[in-house]
Amino acid sequence: MTTATLAQTQFAQPNRLTLLLRYLRRNKSLAVGLFILLGLIIFTATGMLTVDPDDAYPLSVKSKQPPSLEFPFGTDYFGRDLYAAMVVGLWQTALIGVIAGALGTLIGVVLGFISAYFGGWIDASIKSICQILTPIPAFLIQVIIASSLDKRDVTIFTMAFVVMLLAWMGPTLVVRSQVLTMKERQFVSVAKLSGLGDLGIIFGEIMPNLLPFIAAAFVDQVFKAVFASFYLAVLGLGPLREPLMGNIIWAAQGQSAFFNNWWWWPLEPAFAMVLILGSLALINMGLDELANPRVRRTE
Amino acid sequence: MSIKLIIRRLLFLVLVVWSASTITFFVPRISTKNPVRERFATLARQGGFSPEDLETIIASYNKQFGLDNPLGQQYIEYLLSIARLDLGVSLNLFPKTVIELIMDSLPWTIMLLLVTTILSFVIGNLLGAIAAWPRAPQWLRTFATPFVLFQGIPPVLMGVLLLFFIAFRLKLAPLGGAYSTGVIPDWTSPAFLWDVVHHQLLPALALILGSVGGWVLSMRGMGVTIQGEDYVNFAEHKGLGGQAIFRDYYLRNALLPQVTGLALALGTVITSAIVVEQMFGLPGLGRVLDAAIRSNDFFVIYGVVLFVTIAVATLMVFVEFLYPLLDPRVKYE
Numbered sequence: 001m002t003t004a005t006l007a008q009t010q011f012a013q014p015n016r017l018t019l020l021l022r023y024l025r026r027n028k029s030l031a032v033g034l035f036i037l038l039g040l041i042i043f044t045a046t047g048m049l050t051v052d053p054d055d056a057y058p059l060s061v062k063s064k065q066p067p068s069l070e071f072p073f074g075t076d077y078f079g080r081d082l083y084a085a086m087v088v089g090l091w092q093t094a095l096i097g098v099i100a101g102a103l104g105t106l107i108g109v110v111l112g113f114i115s116a117y118f119g120g121w122i123d124a125s126i127k128s129i130c131q132i133l134t135p136i137p138a139f140l141i142q143v144i145i146a147s148s149l150d151k152r153d154v155t156i157f158t159m160a161f162v163v164m165l166l167a168w169m170g171p172t173l174v175v176r177s178q179v180l181t182m183k184e185r186q187f188v189s190v191a192k193l194s195g196l197g198d199l200g201i202i203f204g205e206i207m208p209n210l211l212p213f214i215a216a217a218f219v220d221q222v223f224k225a226v227f228a229s230f231y232l233a234v235l236g237l238g239p240l241r242e243p244l245m246g247n248i249i250w251a252a253q254g255q256s257a258f259f260n261n262w263w264w265w266p267l268e269p270a271f272a273m274v275l276i277l278g279s280l281a282l283i284n285m286g287l288d289e290l291a292n293p294r295v296r297r298t299e
Numbered sequence: 300m301s302i303k304l305i306i307r308r309l310l311f312l313v314l315v316v317w318s319a320s321t322i323t324f325f326v327p328r329i330s331t332k333n334p335v336r337e338r339f340a341t342l343a344r345q346g347g348f349s350p351e352d353l354e355t356i357i358a359s360y361n362k363q364f365g366l367d368n369p370l371g372q373q374y375i376e377y378l379l380s381i382a383r384l385d386l387g388v389s390l391n392l393f394p395k396t397v398i399e400l401i402m403d404s405l406p407w408t409i410m411l412l413l414v415t416t417i418l419s420f421v422i423g424n425l426l427g428a429i430a431a432w433p434r435a436p437q438w439l440r441t442f443a444t445p446f447v448l449f450q451g452i453p454p455v456l457m458g459v460l461l462l463f464f465i466a467f468r469l470k471l472a473p474l475g476g477a478y479s480t481g482v483i484p485d486w487t488s489p490a491f492l493w494d495v496v497h498h499q500l501l502p503a504l505a506l507i508l509g510s511v512g513g514w515v516l517s518m519r520g521m522g523v524t525i526q527g528e529d530y531v532n533f534a535e536h537k538g539l540g541g542q543a544i545f546r547d548y549y550l551r552n553a554l555l556p557q558v559t560g561l562a563l564a565l566g567t568v569i570t571s572a573i574v575v576e577q578m579f580g581l582p583g584l585g586r587v588l589d590a591a592i593r594s595n596d597f598f599v600i601y602g603v604v605l606f607v608t609i610a611v612a613t614l615m616v617f618v619e620f621l622y623p624l625l626d627p628r629v630k631y632e
Contacts, residue, residue: 281451
């Protein structure tokens with residue numbers, strides 16, 4: 001009896017979960033992206049429970065073993081268990097992405113707000129700094145910073161920091177342009193006339209309307225941070241001991257893994273990276289559509 | 300285009316180059332690492348000269364290259380030498396200068412970049428335009444979809460996957476290098492040229508597959524907006540054929556913002572090419588950078604980075620100058 005009534009009320013008033021699922025059915029790229037991300041999270045979570053994280057580091061297991069029952073992902077030349085390495089590496093990649101993405105977005109949001117809301121010379125200087133830095137390929141500057149670090153100082157956190165240093169220009173410009181259009185809207189004028197202060201307007205009126213943009217900018221920054229840290233690691237500028245995907249590919253390339261028939265060694269981190277970046281790119285596209293209905297594609 | 304605007308853009312370019320050189324000057328000096336000491340310490344471990352000798356060598360090296368002068372003087376001398384395109388000497392391959400190393404490898408990088416960028420720009424924009432064109436056959440329109448899916452994948456990863464499937468499994472392409480080992484480079488023999496092309500196929504494919512999707516996406520968005528424009532409607536009502544409308548009214552107008560996109564994408568395109576070259580062991584800038592990183596040859600690292608930055612910024616400004624030639628509506632006042 002009770003289940004029947006429950007079903008009926010659900011039918012009359014779909015709850016938020018159903019609404020979300022319905023939205024995801026329309027926004028396919030968001031759905032697929034979230035699905036892959038969920039899969040990766042489950043892989044890491046179960047992995048963390050089943051493997052010994054120490055096996056992800058060199059000299060912990062027998063080296064150069066192809067995938068087998070004992071080592072489902074095989075082992076590399078330096079004696080890492082690649083299954084453990086994938087698990088720990090995924091977790092570390094996520095850490096770099098989220099730290100750098102969150103800090104970059106935060107700085108961008110603050111600068112964008114200051115720039116657009118107060119205008120004048122502050123706006124002009126922030127804007128021109130962004131414009132001058134934009135033509136300089138951020139990755140190359142990251143190469144300089146990363147190679148200037150003492151090898152002992154290169155850790156997951158310094159990687160995130162290096163990536164973050166050049167990751168705030170994008171969000172700054174996005175937030176700036178959105179706030180510029182928003183502060184001319186009527187609801188802001190009404191709030192101003194009714195005596196709301198600057199902070200009240202920023203947090204009470206403008207911020208809630210900006211949240212979708214900030215969320216999209218955040219995912220974009222996470223994507224870029226993962227991308228940049230991967231490129232740095234592939235060039236051998238990462239924390240070499242850590243089992244980051246880029247490090248493993250760099251090491252495999254250095255030992256000519258394909259020439260030596262150790263095909264699984266570079267292939268597995270490459271596949272993992274494809275899944276990570278692919279899911280982030282899909283979520284990014286989906287959020288773009290959510291934040292900016294005007295770009296909804298005609299299919 | 301007025302002289303004033305040209306001067307303004309050139310000043311902007313100088314500003315960009317100046318900021319890039321300032322960053323490459325100060326960042327290494329803030330860090331606790333001493334490139335010269337680190338390099339000679341490695342040599343000392345390998346060659347076995349005594350610690351006292353090491354100190355003497357470092358001191359004389361610093362003196363010779365002015366690294367013991369006050370910071371301000373060093374900075375000004377550094378900026379002046381960059382203006383002369385003098386990027387210093389290699390620590391590892393002394394007396395080779397950094398600019399010599401770059402110039403030796405540059406033709407390879409330019410060749411790879413030119414071919415892949417032109418191909419992916421043309422293929423991507425055509426596929427994107429077709430995907431948004433309602434009168435195109437359905438099978439052609441869905442042809443673009445797989446490329447869009449590749450869009451988030453960096454070319455290096457594409458390179459690893461291609462190496463595995465095409466070079467390792469199917470043995471259709473070599474596993475790396477610029478030409479087969481043991482071959483003496485002879486640029487006049489067709490067999491050698493074919494060998495070089497054969498070695499460039501996979502890296503080029505990796506770069507193209509990694510960048511076509513981006514062009515497809517932006518062009519499809521562009522195409523959708525342009526279809527609704529009055530001049531396209533007008534052309535249709537005039538009774539122009541589908542092909543003429545597609546080529547002269549639709550493609551031509553949608554392509555213009557894409558050229559700006561090309562200028563903006565240059566930085567990403569070049570960094571991807573450098574990493575792909577490193578992955579495939581091609582003798583371009585990527586290998587110079589890779590060798591420098593592996594041997595702690597810091598002046599080469601800084602030099603390559605600065606060189607590429609200047610090149611990208613210059614090309615961007617140059618594309619901006621070309622823009623009014625492509626689009627008669629744009630006039631710089």
